[in-house]
Amino acid sequence: xxxxxxxxxxxxxxxxxxxxxxxxxxxxxxxxxxxxxxxxxxxxxxxxxxxxxxxxxxxxxxxxxxxxxxxxxxxxxxxxxxxxxxxxxxxxxxxxxxxxxxxxxxxxxxxxxxxxxxxxxxxxxxxxxxxxxxxxxxxxxxxxxxxxxxxxxxxxxxxxxxxxxxxxxxxxxxxxxxxxxxxxxxxxxxxxxxxxxxxxxxxxxxxxxxxxxxxxxxxxxxxxxxxxx
Numbered sequence: 001x002x003x004x005x006x007x008x009x010x011x012x013x014x015x016x017x018x019x020x021x022x023x024x025x026x027x028x029x030x031x032x033x034x035x036x037x038x039x040x041x042x043x044x045x046x047x048x049x050x051x052x053x054x055x056x057x058x059x060x061x062x063x064x065x066x067x068x069x070x071x072x073x074x075x076x077x078x079x080x081x082x083x084x085x086x087x088x089x090x091x092x093x094x095x096x097x098x099x100x101x102x103x104x105x106x107x108x109x110x111x112x113x114x115x116x117x118x119x120x121x122x123x124x125x126x127x128x129x130x131x132x133x134x135x136x137x138x139x140x141x142x143x144x145x146x147x148x149x150x151x152x153x154x155x156x157x158x159x160x161x162x163x164x165x166x167x168x169x170x171x172x173x174x175x176x177x178x179x180x181x182x183x184x185x186x187x188x189x190x191x192x193x194x195x196x197x198x199x200x201x202x203x204x205x206x207x208x209x210x211x212x213x214x215x216x217x218x219x220x221x222x223x224x225x226x227x228x229x
Contacts, residue, residue: 026060028060028114028143028216028226029060029061031141031226031228032060032061032112032141033061033065035110035139035141035228036048036061036065036066036069036071036110037069038139039109039110039139040069040070040071042109043109044070045069045070045071045072045109046069046070046071046072046109046110047072047074047107047108047109047110048071048072048073048074048108048109048110048111048112049073049074049076049103049108049110049111049112049136049137050073050074050075050076050111050112050113050114051076051097051111051112051113051116051129051132051133052076052077052097052113052114052115052116052119053073053075053076053077053112053113053114053116054075054077055075055085055087055090057114058073058089058090063087063089066089067089071089072089072090072091073089073090073091074090074091074092074093074108075090075091075092075093076093076095076097076100077092077093077094077095077097078094078095078096079094097113097116097120097129097132098120098121098125098128098129098132099128099132100132100136103136105135105136106135106136106137106138107136107137108136108137109137109138109139110137110139110140110141111132111133111136111137111139111140111141111142112140112141112142113133113140113141113142113143114143115143115144115145115153115224116129116144117129117130117142117144117199117207118144118145118196118197118198118199119195119196119197121197122197126197126199126207127207130142130207130208133208134208134210138229139229140208140211140227140228140229141226141227141228142208142211142226142227142228143224143225143226143227144198144199144204144224144225145198145223145224145225146198146199146200146201146215146216146222146223146224146225147161147198147199147200148200148221148222149218149221149222149223149224150221152196152198154178154195154196155172155177155178155180155196156177156178156179157171157177157178160177161196161198165190165193165194166190168189168193169183169186169189169190169192169193170189172189172192172193173185173186173189180192199225201213201215201222201225204225204227205227207227208227208229210229211227211228211229212227212228212229213225213226213227214226214228
């Protein structure tokens with residue numbers, strides 16, 4: 001038995017162009033396009049590093065626009081979570097976005113990250129991730145789901161993320177939630193619970209204090225946070 005309705009699934013089904021999640025990504029892309037255009041005007045080319053990125057995500061921007069603005073995108077991810085791209089616009093690094101010491105400071109024009117920082121681990125890992133964002137480029141665009149949106153976007157269950165971790169683990173042992181099957185043990189359930197730690201505006205702003213932080217809203221509710229510098 002699943003606790004999630006088809007309506008809730010449509011909210012974050014990015015394979016559907018009519019889903020609410022896809023519409024927000026398309027709207028979000030407009031701000032990213034402006035950032036790319038500004039960098040291209042300054043430098044004549046645009047080197048982007050996408051922390052936690054995947055090739056398919058960049059379908060939100062037409063490939064001819066990327067080529068016209070001489071954009072090259074380096075995707076950083078764990079190999080098990082991403083398929084290396086087969087397009088000359090992209091390169092792939094199998095690495096930890098919280099520790100990219102092998103890359104020189106300010107070696108890119110833009111750092112981009114979409115719905116990743118909530119997955120990197122505890123607060124110290126988030127601080128390290130934010131530090132790499134600021135170190136690698138003078139400009140960045142970082143997005144994350146908002147803690148105070150009532151639908152948890154990973155398990156697609158209302159109010160799930162507001163419950164104590166032990167209660168969430170117990171629910172995962174009893175039900176399928178979102179795309180997650182029932183956990184087979186308490187250890188597995190707790191590990192899944194800790195794969196996502198959502199941030200509110202105060203914490204997100206503390207991580208990206210040199211950026212302009214805005215809140216995306218759905219029906220007046222804070223759906224996600226975006227930091228742009």
